[in-house]
Amino acid sequence: MITLGTQYYRAPFPENRYWEQDLKQMKESGLNTVQLWVLWGWVEAKQGTYNFSDYDRLVDIAQKYGLGVVLSTIAEIHPYWIHDAVPGSEMVTNMGVKVVSSNRGECHYGITPGGCFDHPGVWERMQSFIRATAERFGKAPHLRGWDAWNELRWNVNADGLVCYCDNTLATFRAWLEMQYGTLDGLNKAWRRRYSSFKEVMPGKMVGRPYTEMMAFNHFITARANAHAKLRYDTIKTIDKIHPVTVHGAQPSPYYAGDMNAPHYVMPLDRGNDWSFVENTDGMGFSSFPKWGNQDDTTFAVRVSIGASAATSNNKRMWLSELQGGRSSIGFVEPHLVVDAKSQQRWLWNGIAGGADTVLFWCWRDEVFGCESNGFGIIGNDGRRDERVVALKRTGKMLVDHEALLAAYKPLKGSVGVLFSPQTYYLYGAQDGKAGRVFNAMEGYCRALSRLNIPYTVVEEEHLAVLDGIKLLFIPKTMVIAEKTEKVIEAFINNGGTVVCESEFGAFDTAGVYRYPEDRFITRLTGIREIGRRNLPKGNTKNKDLPAPAAYTINGIKASLFPAQWITPLTGSGTVLARHDEGALALETQCGNGRVIMIGTYLGENNRDSLEMERFIGAIVAGAKIAAPVSVQSPVPSGRNFVQIIAGKSSDKRVVFVFFPRECECKSAALSMTDGFTGVLADAVSGENIRVTNGRCTVKNTDLAFAMLIES
Numbered sequence: 001m002i003t004l005g006t007q008y009y010r011a012p013f014p015e016n017r018y019w020e021q022d023l024k025q026m027k028e029s030g031l032n033t034v035q036l037w038v039l040w041g042w043v044e045a046k047q048g049t050y051n052f053s054d055y056d057r058l059v060d061i062a063q064k065y066g067l068g069v070v071l072s073t074i075a076e077i078h079p080y081w082i083h084d085a086v087p088g089s090e091m092v093t094n095m096g097v098k099v100v101s102s103n104r105g106e107c108h109y110g111i112t113p114g115g116c117f118d119h120p121g122v123w124e125r126m127q128s129f130i131r132a133t134a135e136r137f138g139k140a141p142h143l144r145g146w147d148a149w150n151e152l153r154w155n156v157n158a159d160g161l162v163c164y165c166d167n168t169l170a171t172f173r174a175w176l177e178m179q180y181g182t183l184d185g186l187n188k189a190w191r192r193r194y195s196s197f198k199e200v201m202p203g204k205m206v207g208r209p210y211t212e213m214m215a216f217n218h219f220i221t222a223r224a225n226a227h228a229k230l231r232y233d234t235i236k237t238i239d240k241i242h243p244v245t246v247h248g249a250q251p252s253p254y255y256a257g258d259m260n261a262p263h264y265v266m267p268l269d270r271g272n273d274w275s276f277v278e279n280t281d282g283m284g285f286s287s288f289p290k291w292g293n294q295d296d297t298t299f300a301v302r303v304s305i306g307a308s309a310a311t312s313n314n315k316r317m318w319l320s321e322l323q324g325g326r327s328s329i330g331f332v333e334p335h336l337v338v339d340a341k342s343q344q345r346w347l348w349n350g351i352a353g354g355a356d357t358v359l360f361w362c363w364r365d366e367v368f369g370c371e372s373n374g375f376g377i378i379g380n381d382g383r384r385d386e387r388v389v390a391l392k393r394t395g396k397m398l399v400d401h402e403a404l405l406a407a408y409k410p411l412k413g414s415v416g417v418l419f420s421p422q423t424y425y426l427y428g429a430q431d432g433k434a435g436r437v438f439n440a441m442e443g444y445c446r447a448l449s450r451l452n453i454p455y456t457v458v459e460e461e462h463l464a465v466l467d468g469i470k471l472l473f474i475p476k477t478m479v480i481a482e483k484t485e486k487v488i489e490a491f492i493n494n495g496g497t498v499v500c501e502s503e504f505g506a507f508d509t510a511g512v513y514r515y516p517e518d519r520f521i522t523r524l525t526g527i528r529e530i531g532r533r534n535l536p537k538g539n540t541k542n543k544d545l546p547a548p549a550a551y552t553i554n555g556i557k558a559s560l561f562p563a564q565w566i567t568p569l570t571g572s573g574t575v576l577a578r579h580d581e582g583a584l585a586l587e588t589q590c591g592n593g594r595v596i597m598i599g600t601y602l603g604e605n606n607r608d609s610l611e612m613e614r615f616i617g618a619i620v621a622g623a624k625i626a627a628p629v630s631v632q633s634p635v636p637s638g639r640n641f642v643q644i645i646a647g648k649s650s651d652k653r654v655v656f657v658f659f660p661r662e663c664e665c666k667s668a669a670l671s672m673t674d675g676f677t678g679v680l681a682d683a684v685s686g687e688n689i690r691v692t693n694g695r696c697t698v699k700n701t702d703l704a705f706a707m708l709i710e711s
Contacts, residue, residue, distance in 0.1 A: 002398050002405055003144050003357040004347075004391075005033025005070060006324060006377060009058055011042040012108060014364050016054070022363060023061045025378070029388045030395020033068040033144050034058075035359050040129045041077040041110020047085055050132050059140055068144035070359060073133055073231065075126045076153050077107055078114025082122065089115035089122045092168075093160030094204050102157050106371045112156045117227060118167035130234045138239035145357070146239070147320060148231040149246040151286060152224060152270035161264050164202065172219050173197045190510050206259050206432040210511025213429035214422070217266045221421065224271030229279040246276055247284030247320035251305040253419050253441065253457070259432035267424040267434040273309035274459040282316025283309055286361070289346060290336040291327035295639045296660060297608065299346060300449040301442060303353035305419075307410070308457035311354065312465055319350040324360040326381035328374025335374070337381045340390035341704045345658055347394065348705055352645035352656035354410050390703065397683055397707075404709065408654055410647040413454025414625055416469040417444050420460045422479035422509050429511060436564070436604060440476035440501070443603020447616040450608070450636050452627045452644040463487045471497045471623040475603045480505035485520040492524065493591035497623045501598045502567045503529065525588050527571035527597045530581060535562055535600075545605055549584050551577040553596075556618035558611040562600035569599045608639065629655055632669040632695075642668045655680065655708040659700045667699045680708035 006026060008014070014022065026034060036058055043050050062069050078101065083089055091099040091113055101111040115122035130148075137143060155162050177197060180186040187194055190211050194200055203213025228246045235244050248255070248270055257267030273283045285306050289299055310317035323343070327335045347358050365376035377391070378384045398405065419441060424434035441457075448455045458465055458472065463484070466472070472491065477500065480488075485505065492498055505519045516522055516529045535546035548559045553576050560577075568581040573588030576596070585598045596619065606612035613636070620626075628646045640660035647654045653676070659665045672694035680689045684701045689708065698706050 001032070001402055002351060003033050003068065003070070003359070004395065004398060005031055005035055005068065005144075005358070006360040007035040007037070007321065007362040008364070009054070010037045010107065011039050011054060013367050016057070018364065019058060019061055023067060024065050026363060027065045027067055030392040031067070032395070033070055033359070034062050035070040035072060035147070037072045037074050037150070038133050039074040039077045039107070039110055040126065041079045043133070044079050044129055045109075047079065047081050050129070052136050055137070059137060063140075063142050068142050069137070069140060070144050070147060070357075071133065071137055072147040072150050073130050073235070074150055075130055075231070076114070076150070077104065077110035077112055080111055082111070082115045082125070085125065086115055086119060086121035089119045090165070091116045091155070091158055091163040092165040093158070093162055094164055095160065096164070097160065099158050099160065099162060104156055106366070106369045108368045113154060113158050113162070116163045116165050116167055117154070118163065118165065118171045118223075120167075123230070127230070127234050130231060131238065134235045134238040138235075138242070143242050145243040145245065146235050147247060147284070148235055148244050148280070149228055151249040152228070152246060154224065154227070155265070155269065158264060161205070161259060161266070169202065171223065172202055172216065173200055175219050175222060176200060176215065191512065203429065206429065210426060210429040210507075214425040214509070214511045217268070217425040217428050218421070220266050221268045221272055222275075224269065225275040225279070228271060228276050232280045243281040243316055245280055245282040245284055245316060245318055245320070247286065247318060248273070249286045251285050251302055251309065253305055253438055256424065256435040256438045257428055257433050259428060267428040268421055272421060272459070273306070274312055274462045277310055277313040277315040280315070282318060284318030284320030284357070286321035287319060287346065288321075288323040288327055288361075290323055290338050290342070296345075296641065296643060296658070297446050297449055297639070299349060300643055301445045303349055303355075304445060304449065304455065305457045307354045309459070311412075312459070312462050316357070317353070317355045318357040318359065319347075319355050320357075320359055321361040322346055322350070322358055323375070324362050324377040325365065325375050325379035325384070325387070328366070328371060330370045334381075337383050338387065339383055340386040342661055343387060344390050344394065344703045345661065345705055348656065348707070349643070349645070349658060351405065352410065352647070393703070401683060401709070404649045404652065404654070408647055408649040410645055411454055411628055412468060413456060414468060414470040415448060415453055415455040415620060416458040416466065416472040417441060417448070417455055418460060418472060418474040418477055419457050420477040420479060422460065422481065423477050426479050426507055426511060437476050440563070440601045440603040443607055443612065444473045444475050444616065446608060447613045449643070450641045451613055451617055451620070452630060453620055453625070454628070460484050466491050466496070469496065470625060471620060472499070474498060474500040474504060476501055476601050477505070478503050479507045479509060481509050489520065489524060492593035492595060495592040497594040497596070497619075499596040499598070499619060501601050502565065504597070521595070521597070525571065525573070525590050525595050525597065527569055527573065527586050527588060527595070529567040529569055529599060532565040532567055533581070535564075535566060549577045549579070551585060551615055553587070553615065554618045554622045556614055558615035558618075560602055560609070560611055560615060561605035562602070563604035564601055567599040569597055610636065626673045628673050630671050630673070632671050634665060634668065637663070640665075644670070652710040654710070657698050657706040657708065659704045661704055665700055667697050669695070669697050671695050679711040681711050683707040683709055
């Protein structure tokens with residue numbers, strides 16, 4: 001069964017006078033689950049005494065009305081007594097200053113960041129709380145699962161880069177020893193002459209040598225991964241039946257960081273989804289599309305990235321927090337309202353992408369702090385009634401098609417887009433943030449999404465998924481490890497196509513620059529970059545962008561803007577774009593495969609460009625890949641496009657059609673690559689659609705999406 005629920009209780013709100021009626025109304029509104037935040041600071045307000053009385057009552061009321069329960073263990077909201085109980089447990093900033101913890105802006109009781117979980121005494125007490133919660137509720141008959149770590153928070157309110165306490169530094173050095181085996185191994189990789197691991201210091205701040213900052217940033221990611229496993233293991237030892245997941249505020253590639261004041265967060269400091277799913281039952285992420293002004297493409301990319309991480313290890317994906325009502329942050333003018341059509345599109349987009357759990361934030365408007373007067377499904381933004389009516393319809397559809405949806409899986413594509421955490425660490429060491437790396441990657445994902453070509457985001461240390469990939473885009477990957485080089489070389493030699501960009505593999509994982517002639521891609525292809533050149537000055541049409549260049553591939557022409565710099569190319573192959581000093585893009589045969597080398601970055605300045613989509617589409621076609629279902633009309637325009645997600649449920653095809661919300665679109669003409677002839681039943685409108693030789697027309701519905709099921 002698809003879990004459809006809402007977050008309800010962040011102690012002590014909502015107050016208990018609302019509980020009975022609210023949970024009853026949830027069930028009547030089509031929801032089947034309620035989520036509760038179990039806060040350590042609230043439950044163990046007195047050291048050694050756990051008070052679960054309010055949660056006991058809420059769990060009982062949920063059972064009374066036939067609602068399942070998801071419990072979130074909020075062990076990152078520490079009790080006020082933590083530093084008295086564990087002296088010296090404070091986090092320490094990069095400047096050696098002890099962090100003074102405080103209440104979080106949107107959480108009523110308890111402090112953050114609290115004690116450092118590398119301190120054994122802090123983790124012992126955190127673990128005891130998690131264990132007590134699992135023992136209390138793990139056998140509840142209506143328990144649906146656990147969210148073991150909410151948005152992966154651990155350094156909120158730290159007011160500086162953390163953590164540099166003695167416990168974390170000892171953990172860092174032990175991690176280095178595990179990575180490199182011996183001190184000699186570290187010295188060889190880093191080109192150093194350390195005489196002891198105690199001499200190895202973490203990176204302190206932006207602009208210092210890359211090596212230490214990259215290593216410490218990598219460690220901080222790995223540390224979060226390891227902490228998630230500890231939480232998971234603690235619950236799973238007690239409850240072996242129900243799924244245990246963790247979730248971020250967004251899929252991990254979005255965590256580009258900002259180490260500069262006042263933000264103080266490293267890239268990927270909250271961990272890596274691909275590593276989480278190795279050690280948990282799944283991962284999830286939050287999405288507040290109206291709050292974040294996310295368009296349809298952005299939401300589609302988020303789901304694709306999340307699904308890529310989850311399926312890399314055949315684990316679950318949750319939409320762990322989906323915007324329930326209008327957001328409200330402080331005393332600014334009211335944010336955009338959440339209409340039912342938009343909300344239903346997000347919900348079903350997640351299900352179509354492979355999510356088996358959708359949890360809203362939240363049921364009733366918040367009453368505490370900066371989030372007061374916001375986020376409630378039944379909140380006072382003028383749209384509560386339409387949202388509830390639409391949710392009732394969805395609840396019925398989930399019941400009517402329970403077996404079909406339980407067996408449903410989206411089709412896997414044969415296109416990959418590489419995600420390089422090591423390049424994030426490099427940019428973090430230099431600029432303090434890796435936003436440009438993410439933007440470069442996202443540009444390719446957006447083009448593929450708008451072309452309705454299924455793709456997988458491939459994380460650089462989880463390359464087994466390449467077995468099903470024929471075409472791999474490698475945007476802005478300036479750091480590459482030797483083991484990754486070998487996998488990519490084998491991928492090319494086995495017939496794969498690689499599209500890489502400027503200074504591909506120009507640095508090793510220690511942050512040491514490789515000359516062009518020393519890079520593996522030069523050895524493979526003979527293509528060599530001849531140095532960075534300034535971007536050409538902008539044209540009269542768009543003075544904010546550099547002058548575009550003309551690209552031609554497979555007879556398709558596109559005008560595309562460069563970004564950051566240009567590195568002209570020399571070598572043999574077909575010239576796809578020209579520069580005064582050489583080629584701007586070259587295509588060459590390599591083994592049984594192909595390499596397309598581009599001497600700039602295209603994802604950043606060609607966002608939602610039809611020219612970019614034309615170029616990407618031509619590369620995909622050249623790799624003999626086609627979308628399983630394509631849209632013949634209407635064509636994408638501006639932010640609007642008809643999104644298709646195709647999948648299978650046992651032997652039945654299922655096609656989700658999402659119509660644009662920002663323009664009038666009465667129908668979409670579709671073409672199926674396999675030439676299917678038959679009937680598809682629309683679960684939303686109830687209409688039967690005849691498909692002849694793969695072609696059909698699907699009418700828009702009152703919910704702006706269709707779910708087509710093979711009859």
